[in-house]
Amino acid sequence: MKGTFPIEKFSHLSTPFYYYDTQLLRDTLFEINKEAGRHNFHVHYAVKANANNRILSIIRENGLGADCVSGGEIKAALKAGFPADKIVFAGVGKADWEINLGFDAGIFCFNVESVPELDVINELSAAKNMVAPIALRVNPNIDAHTHHYITTGLNENKFGISLSHLDQVLDHLSELKNIRLLGLHFHIGSQITDMDAFKSLCIRINEIQEHLYQRMLIVDIINVGGGLGVDYENPDRNSIPDFHHYFETFYKHLKLRPKQKLHFELGRAVVCQSGSLITKVLYVKEGVNKKFVIVDAGMTDLIRPALYQAYHKIENITSDKIEEEYDVVGPICESSDCFGKIVSLNQTQRGDIIALRSAGAYGEIMASQYNCRSLPKAYYSDDL
Known part of the structure; x- marks a missing residue:
């Protein structure tokens, strides 16, 4: 089961950003x-x-x-x-x-x-x-x-x-x-x-x-x-x-x-449950033994997986195709910049929108500007 998001409104917003219900x-x-x-x-x-x-x-x-x-x-x-x-x-x-x-x-x-x-x-x-x-x-x-x-x-x-x-x-x-x-x-x-x-x-x-x-x-x-x-x-x-x-x-x-x-x-x-990090797929890369979904959010936007090896449910909210397994990674120049390995996602392509769930706690507040990246913006359900 996927969360409910105003996907049509997300398409007009620059990613990555935090979305609060x-x-x-x-x-x-x-x-x-x-x-x-x-x-x-x-x-x-x-x-x-x-x-x-x-x-x-x-x-x-x-x-x-x-x-x-x-x-x-x-x-x-x-x-x-x-x-x-x-x-x-x-x-x-x-x-x-x-x-x-x-x-x-x-x-x-x-x-x-x-x-x-x-x-x-x-x-x-x-x-x-x-x-x-x-x-x-x-x-x-x-x-x-x-x-x-x-x-x-x-x-x-x-x-x-x-x-x-x-x-x-x-x-x-x-x-x-x-x-x-x-x-x-x-x-x-x-x-x-x-x-x-x-x-x-x-x-x-x-x-x-x-x-x-x-x-x-x-x-x-x-x-x-x-x-x-x-x-x-x-x-x-x-x-x-x-x-x-x-x-x-x-x-x-x-x-x-x-x-x-x-x-x-x-x-x-x-x-925690009221917040999600919304990010967009930049590339789907074929590795030797696996596929990588490279998104525009990174550990600078949500550091918990890199810092604690924490789990966040990851969903492709714009695809209803059959599921495949991917490693979901960000653009930061660190090997730890990985949101999840062997993640089952609906078949994913460039431009798809990915939601990292349960990110309302220790997400936005721990964001950094490492790699001179901008801090993520926030949007709210009662404004969209």
């Missing part, structure tokens, strides 16, 4: 709000997945907060109209200007990842005669069983404060006068489809909460990050992730203290 995005946001609302959970959108202003504005219109990992993302969230008091700022390497930007904007919370960062935030907030609201990012040492580049919750990862150092950090925190501990923050990785990983996170958080309770400490907020994956192989059959079982897992297994609020930071699951 804004109705699917809105339907996805409706499901998030419905399922999270059952339990009064709070959801922030992880801006790193896609910072396109139109996409951000739609997400903001649907009431989500913003999870930012740079000063630039804070600026993008504010430009799109996100209220400052719904913006959280994470990231292992916050520069002084970024921290001060957060102070000046009045953001909700800083997710802090180390003792040196605590000290810097305390110093900068003291200079402004402020008390900074922070959450400690704790590394729970949970294996998300996903690609090693996007696993973040193991001891070997650079993120967060290790469990063995938590007491020491809390002791130090009590000495800092310009910081207020608002919550605990966790994030174990990305593209997680096995709910058992999130169940394990809940159990670990319960243990940590019990330990904190013995220290007479109860925080206001538990932030469990994001990480919910999508179905890259069947983007039409599973166009909206299973938010019901995702949120239900935390509702069933996480033991919140009275009046504690639970926050999430979903990125990929919000935007």
